[in-house]
Amino acid sequence: MSRARRLVLAALLAAALGAAGEARAQTNDEFKLTLNGPLELIDADGKTVRNSDFAGKWLLVYFGYTHCVDLCPTGLTLLADAMDQIGPAAAHVQPLFITVDPEHDRGPMLREFTVAFDKRLVGLTGSDAQIAAAAGALGVKYQKVMLANGDYVVDHSSTLSLVDPAGRNALTFKMAEPHLVAAKIFEQLERAGTPLDNVRNLRAYR
Amino acid sequence: MIRVPLILALVVLAASAVAQPQAKDSLVVESAWARATPGNARDGAAYFRVVNHGSTPDRLVSVNSPVAEKADAHETKTEDGIMKMRPLDRPAIAPGQALEFKPGGAHIMLLGLKHPLKEGESFPLVLTFEKAGDVSVAVKVERAGASRPAVMDHGPMDHGSHGSMTR
Numbered sequence: 001m002s003r004a005r006r007l008v009l010a011a012l013l014a015a016a017l018g019a020a021g022e023a024r025a026q027t028n029d030e031f032k033l034t035l036n037g038p039l040e041l042i043d044a045d046g047k048t049v050r051n052s053d054f055a056g057k058w059l060l061v062y063f064g065y066t067h068c069v070d071l072c073p074t075g076l077t078l079l080a081d082a083m084d085q086i087g088p089a090a091a092h093v094q095p096l097f098i099t100v101d102p103e104h105d106r107g108p109m110l111r112e113f114t115v116a117f118d119k120r121l122v123g124l125t126g127s128d129a130q131i132a133a134a135a136g137a138l139g140v141k142y143q144k145v146m147l148a149n150g151d152y153v154v155d156h157s158s159t160l161s162l163v164d165p166a167g168r169n170a171l172t173f174k175m176a177e178p179h180l181v182a183a184k185i186f187e188q189l190e191r192a193g194t195p196l197d198n199v200r201n202l203r204a205y206r
Numbered sequence: 207m208i209r210v211p212l213i214l215a216l217v218v219l220a221a222s223a224v225a226q227p228q229a230k231d232s233l234v235v236e237s238a239w240a241r242a243t244p245g246n247a248r249d250g251a252a253y254f255r256v257v258n259h260g261s262t263p264d265r266l267v268s269v270n271s272p273v274a275e276k277a278d279a280h281e282t283k284t285e286d287g288i289m290k291m292r293p294l295d296r297p298a299i300a301p302g303q304a305l306e307f308k309p310g311g312a313h314i315m316l317l318g319l320k321h322p323l324k325e326g327e328s329f330p331l332v333l334t335f336e337k338a339g340d341v342s343v344a345v346k347v348e349r350a351g352a353s354r355p356a357v358m359d360h361g362p363m364d365h366g367s368h369g370s371m372t373r
Contacts, residue, residue: 073350174287
């Protein structure tokens, strides 16, 4: 689909939803997903990790890779800043970094990488199939591309995903400024009935 | 009253020695900074702004730094929601224009770092332009995920950047 056509479609969709009184349009910027099974990955210690290991927590997931020096550090910093902004609600959220370069990103270096951004951030890797399954489940696309100079890059969706504590539903949305990510987290947690009484400035995000 | 010109001369000398923007002919490279590298990452990113005050276009031909085995200009682009990073081939700087290297756009990828880049340090970067030749700048290292060079403190938290004084 051409860019112009997509823009027209998005505008029509926004207009239709606006007419129906829905303030938040479902656009290209975010989409809901239903998970068919648990996400299964491997942590920096080589141990298998599933959603259930973060019992009762929402998962805030960023896909990237350590050989990415421009975009991924920006994304992880936004994620860390959003975690700071949600204050006490952060107790309900587990931030995860899932690599799209599992061949390279594994072992202790994965932890050394994530702690540089936030001590709460857990880095996960896996087999090619495990990464593909997790990315597919959360609507994230990625592709390794070899460059002429022998180096490589991994093209990937610039999104964040929020998975509910039951591991059944997820929302994947476009990477945004920390306050917008915080607002999105509050919105989802509130809708699901996660207690947010101790968040003092909640109204500022609504 | 011979002292005033002497002091003036010293001040001018001192000022030129610490002047941040380094001019070579009409090209000025300013605000050079890099991100601290997380863990033992062997790659890093550096950013700056090049302003062409002259009347002829110029191009950034190559980049070198003693801290890295290789340095390449790259660009981040978004296509259909997918972020792609690709090498930038000899980016041009038109007369009267500036070329900005910043997060999410053009950046210098430092490959094969000889040691991690630590916040607060600085290192040399040599930019070779087609016409202006070599321009050397001092690159200041900011925190790992910084989105811009710090002009002021980020906030009330001290991230332990003075830790080296404990020994």
